[in-house]
Amino acid sequence: MAKKDVILELINVNKKYEDSYAVENFNLYVNKGEFITFLGPSGCGKTTTLRMIAGFEKPTSGQILLNGKDIGSLPPYKRPLNTVFQRYALFPHLDVYDNIAFGLKFKKVAYEVTKKDGTKVTKYRKFTREEVDAKVTKALKIVDLEAFESRDVSTLSGGQQQRVAIARAIVNEPEILLLDEPLGALDLKMRKEMQLELKEMHRKLGITFIYVTHDQEEALTMSDMIVVMEDGQIQQIGTPLDIYNEPKNAFVADFIGESNIYVGTMIGNKKVRFLGTTWECIDDFPVNQKVDVVVRPEDVIIKPLGEGAVKAKIVNKIFKGIHYQFTAMVGNNEVLIQTTADHEVNTEVSLSIEPDLIQIMNRAYDANIYQDAYINKNNKVVFAGATWDCDITQLVNGSSVDEKGYFSTPDGKKYDLTDLDVIATIDMKDIxxxxxxxxxxxxxxxxxxxxxxxxxxxxxxxxxxxxxxxxxxxxxxxxxxxxxxxxxxxxxxxxxxxxxxxxx
Amino acid sequence: MKFRRKYLSIPYVLFLVCFVVIPVLFIVYYAFTNKGGQLSIDNLIRFFSDKTNVDVLLISFAYAIINTFICLLIGYPLAMVLANRKYNKSSVLVMLFIMPMWINFIIRTSATRDVLNWIGISTGAHSELTTIIGLVYNYLPFVVLPLYTTMLKMDRSQIEASLDLGANPFHTFFKTIIPMTMPGIVSAATMVFMPTLSSYVISDILSEYNVVLFGSYIDLYFNQADWNFGSFMALIMLLLIGLSVFITRKFSKDDRGGRSIW
Known part of the structure; x- marks a missing residue:
C-alpha cells in the first residue's frame, strides 16, 4: 500500500509476556481515514496490538508514532484515540446521556482572550452544558438512538448497548477509533446489520478506524486494508481483494475463504507439478523447489472427460444456495470445487485451472530443523526439550562409540562428545x-x-x-x-x- | 389438606414472634411505664433532662462515625488490592483477613488489649485511641467483605474505558470506581455503623471503662434492675437504627435492580 497521509505508524513493536512473544516485530503504517482490520485466530496478538495503540499495554520494545510523535509512553487518557470495547464496558451508574457525555467532561477547549494591553493569550475552558448537549444529541443521532437519552443502560438490548458504546467513543472526535471485536456478542443478523452501519459511519465521520476481528468475512466486507496475523506476527498486509486473490502463504489462504492447498514441485520455467500433472503458472520459482500451491474452489473448472488437464471423479455434492460445492478425487488428492453448473456424483470429469489462478508460494516449513541441539554425557541428543537416543555415529563417516562411551573416528582419534553442539533435522513425514x-x-x-x-x-x-x-x-x-x-x-x-x- | 409452600415459613414466623416481636413489645411496654407498672412518660423526661444521657448518645455516634470512616479508609484500598488478580493470585489473602472473625470475640479483644499494652499504648492512658483501634480491628472484615464482592463484579474494561475517554487516574477513581462500588460502600458502612452504636464489650475492655458507649450505658441500667429506663434507651437506639437503615436504603439500590443485604 502507498504511504500517503500517515496517521499512525508502528515500528518494530514487540510485546513479550514472561518468555513468549504476544506480538513480534510488528511494522505497520495506517493512512488517515482508512478502515484497517487486524484479522487472525484467537491468541494471534491482534487484541494486544490494539491495546498497545490504545495505551493499556506498553510495548516491550519498538515505537508507536501518532502523527509522527511517539506516543508509546503516553497513558491512555492523554491519547486522542477512543476504544469501543468487546463487552461494551458501559458505566452502569450512568444513564445513556451521561455515558456518552462522560468523555466530554474532561475535554479542554482552547480559546483566545485579548488582554487590556492588546496581547492575545490562549486559555482553556471546559465545554459548556449547551455544547455537551449538542454533541451528545448528534452522536445519538449517528447511532440511531435519539429517544434513549435518559434510559438506564441496563435496560438496553445488546445491540443498543453497542450503539451507546460507539456513540460514547465517537462523541470525543478521536483521531482514530479503535474497535475490539465490537460485534462479537451480537447474533448473526444483528451483526450483519451493524457491519454495514459501521461502514457507513466510517464513511460519514471520515476518521480512521482500526478494527479487530477473527471473522474473515467481516474483515473482507468492511475493510480498506487487512492485516492478517498469526502467532504474534503479521502474515500479510493488503486490500481484501489482494488478500483473497494473492494470499502470501498457505496459512493466509486457509484462513481467508476456502482453498485447495497442495504441495507442488517446480519442474521448469513457470511450470509446476501437483495433482499428478504439470500445470502452466505465472509465478517464477527456482526449478526443483518444493512449493505450496493454492487454488480457490471457484477457480477450478469442470469439463467433460478429456478436455481438461486432469481426470477426476466427483464424490460429493452439496447445494449451497447460489452454487454447488463438489468434492472430486484426483488420485488420493481431494479437490474442492464451487460452480453454479450441476454435475452428478460418481461421474468422471476433467478439471482445468487458468494459469493466473494458480497461486504459488514458498513453503512456510520444509523440514524440522533444530539448531540448538547438543549431545549429553550419555551420548544422547537433546533438543526441543526432550532427549533422543539417536545414532551419533552418522556425524562422522565410519566412526563408532566404544564401551566407555567415547567416540572414535577412523583416523584413530578419540572424543568425549559431551556438550557438542549439533543440528538435528527431521523430515515432516517422519514424525x-x-x-x-x-x-x-x-x-x-x-x-x-x-x-x-x-x-x-x-x-x-x-x-x-x-x-x-x-x-x-x-x-x-x-x-x-x-x-x-x-x-x-x-x-x-x-x-x-x-x-x-x-x-x- | 394440600401442602402449600408457605407452610414452610411457619417455624420461622413462630421464631420471629417469640424472639423479635414479643421482646420489642416488651421494650415498648417497659419504656412507657414506671416502676409501679403505670403508663407514664417519666423515662422520656428523665432521659432528655440529664445532659449525660444525650452526651453518651452523641459520643457513641461520634465513635460510630469515626470507626466507619477509618474502616472504609483502610478497607477500600485493601479490597481493591484483594480484588485485583495481579496482586492477589489466590484467595488466600482474603482468607487471612476473614480468619480473625473465627476467633471468639472476647478472647480476640482481650488479646488486643494485652498487645496494645505490651507495645506501649496503655489502655488506661489512651482509652479513646485504644477503643478506636479495637473497633477498627474488629469491624474491618465487615467492610472488606462487601467491598471485595462488589469489586469482583466490576469489569476491568470499565476502568479502561474511563481512562480511554480521557479521565486521568484521579478522575477515574472518583467518577467511575467509587460510583460503581457505591452499593458495596453503603452496605459496608451499615455493617459497621449500626453495630458500633450498640457495641460495648470492645470499649469496656479496651478503655478500662473510660469510654462509655450507648450500649454499655443500657447494660448499666439493666444490671441495676432499672428495666424501664434501660428499655427506653433501647427503644431510642432501635428508632435511630431504623432511621439509618431507612436513609441508607435510599442510597444502596443496586443498579441491577436488586438490593444490598440490608
Whole structure:
C-alpha cells in the first residue's frame, strides 16, 4: 500500500509476556481515514496490538508514532484515540446521556482572550452544558438512538448497548477509533446489520478506524486494508481483494475463504507439478523447489472427460444456495470445487485451472530443523526439550562409540562428545503424532492445521514453545494435546561446531 | 389438606414472634411505664433532662462515625488490592483477613488489649485511641467483605474505558470506581455503623471503662434492675437504627435492580 497521509505508524513493536512473544516485530503504517482490520485466530496478538495503540499495554520494545510523535509512553487518557470495547464496558451508574457525555467532561477547549494591553493569550475552558448537549444529541443521532437519552443502560438490548458504546467513543472526535471485536456478542443478523452501519459511519465521520476481528468475512466486507496475523506476527498486509486473490502463504489462504492447498514441485520455467500433472503458472520459482500451491474452489473448472488437464471423479455434492460445492478425487488428492453448473456424483470429469489462478508460494516449513541441539554425557541428543537416543555415529563417516562411551573416528582419534553442539533435522513425514500421551517422547498442543489435498500439515507446539511440523493423514483438532513420536533412526544429525575441541 | 409452600415459613414466623416481636413489645411496654407498672412518660423526661444521657448518645455516634470512616479508609484500598488478580493470585489473602472473625470475640479483644499494652499504648492512658483501634480491628472484615464482592463484579474494561475517554487516574477513581462500588460502600458502612452504636464489650475492655458507649450505658441500667429506663434507651437506639437503615436504603439500590443485604 502507498504511504500517503500517515496517521499512525508502528515500528518494530514487540510485546513479550514472561518468555513468549504476544506480538513480534510488528511494522505497520495506517493512512488517515482508512478502515484497517487486524484479522487472525484467537491468541494471534491482534487484541494486544490494539491495546498497545490504545495505551493499556506498553510495548516491550519498538515505537508507536501518532502523527509522527511517539506516543508509546503516553497513558491512555492523554491519547486522542477512543476504544469501543468487546463487552461494551458501559458505566452502569450512568444513564445513556451521561455515558456518552462522560468523555466530554474532561475535554479542554482552547480559546483566545485579548488582554487590556492588546496581547492575545490562549486559555482553556471546559465545554459548556449547551455544547455537551449538542454533541451528545448528534452522536445519538449517528447511532440511531435519539429517544434513549435518559434510559438506564441496563435496560438496553445488546445491540443498543453497542450503539451507546460507539456513540460514547465517537462523541470525543478521536483521531482514530479503535474497535475490539465490537460485534462479537451480537447474533448473526444483528451483526450483519451493524457491519454495514459501521461502514457507513466510517464513511460519514471520515476518521480512521482500526478494527479487530477473527471473522474473515467481516474483515473482507468492511475493510480498506487487512492485516492478517498469526502467532504474534503479521502474515500479510493488503486490500481484501489482494488478500483473497494473492494470499502470501498457505496459512493466509486457509484462513481467508476456502482453498485447495497442495504441495507442488517446480519442474521448469513457470511450470509446476501437483495433482499428478504439470500445470502452466505465472509465478517464477527456482526449478526443483518444493512449493505450496493454492487454488480457490471457484477457480477450478469442470469439463467433460478429456478436455481438461486432469481426470477426476466427483464424490460429493452439496447445494449451497447460489452454487454447488463438489468434492472430486484426483488420485488420493481431494479437490474442492464451487460452480453454479450441476454435475452428478460418481461421474468422471476433467478439471482445468487458468494459469493466473494458480497461486504459488514458498513453503512456510520444509523440514524440522533444530539448531540448538547438543549431545549429553550419555551420548544422547537433546533438543526441543526432550532427549533422543539417536545414532551419533552418522556425524562422522565410519566412526563408532566404544564401551566407555567415547567416540572414535577412523583416523584413530578419540572424543568425549559431551556438550557438542549439533543440528538435528527431521523430515515432516517422519514424525508421528498420537493421542496416547505415553506413546511419544514429548507432548504438545496442536496450534495450526492446514489441509493439503491428501494430508494435513499440523504444527504441534510443546510447553517449551518448540514447534514440530508434522504431515499426517489423520484429522486432529486444533488445541488437541498429542504426543510426538519420532523414529530415532530418522533424525539426521550434522555437526554445528568443530569436533576437534572435544578430542581426548 | 394440600401442602402449600408457605407452610414452610411457619417455624420461622413462630421464631420471629417469640424472639423479635414479643421482646420489642416488651421494650415498648417497659419504656412507657414506671416502676409501679403505670403508663407514664417519666423515662422520656428523665432521659432528655440529664445532659449525660444525650452526651453518651452523641459520643457513641461520634465513635460510630469515626470507626466507619477509618474502616472504609483502610478497607477500600485493601479490597481493591484483594480484588485485583495481579496482586492477589489466590484467595488466600482474603482468607487471612476473614480468619480473625473465627476467633471468639472476647478472647480476640482481650488479646488486643494485652498487645496494645505490651507495645506501649496503655489502655488506661489512651482509652479513646485504644477503643478506636479495637473497633477498627474488629469491624474491618465487615467492610472488606462487601467491598471485595462488589469489586469482583466490576469489569476491568470499565476502568479502561474511563481512562480511554480521557479521565486521568484521579478522575477515574472518583467518577467511575467509587460510583460503581457505591452499593458495596453503603452496605459496608451499615455493617459497621449500626453495630458500633450498640457495641460495648470492645470499649469496656479496651478503655478500662473510660469510654462509655450507648450500649454499655443500657447494660448499666439493666444490671441495676432499672428495666424501664434501660428499655427506653433501647427503644431510642432501635428508632435511630431504623432511621439509618431507612436513609441508607435510599442510597444502596443496586443498579441491577436488586438490593444490598440490608
Amino acid at each position: 508421528e503424532i498420537s493421542d496416547d500421551l505415553e506413546d511419544g517422547n514429548i507432548t504438545g498442543q496442536i496450534i495450526q492445521m492446514v489441509w493439503k489435498g491428501d494430508h494435513y500439515q499440523v504444527i504441534v507446539r510443546t510447553e517449551e514453545e518448540e514447534d514440530f511440523v508434522v504431515d499426517t493423514e489423520w484429522t486432529w483438532n486444533e488445541l488437541d494435546t498429542v504426543s510426538v513420536k519420532i523414529p530415532e533412526s530418522k533424525i539426521k544429525l550434522t555437526l554445528k561446531e568443530d569436533i576437534s575441541k572435544y578430542e581426548i
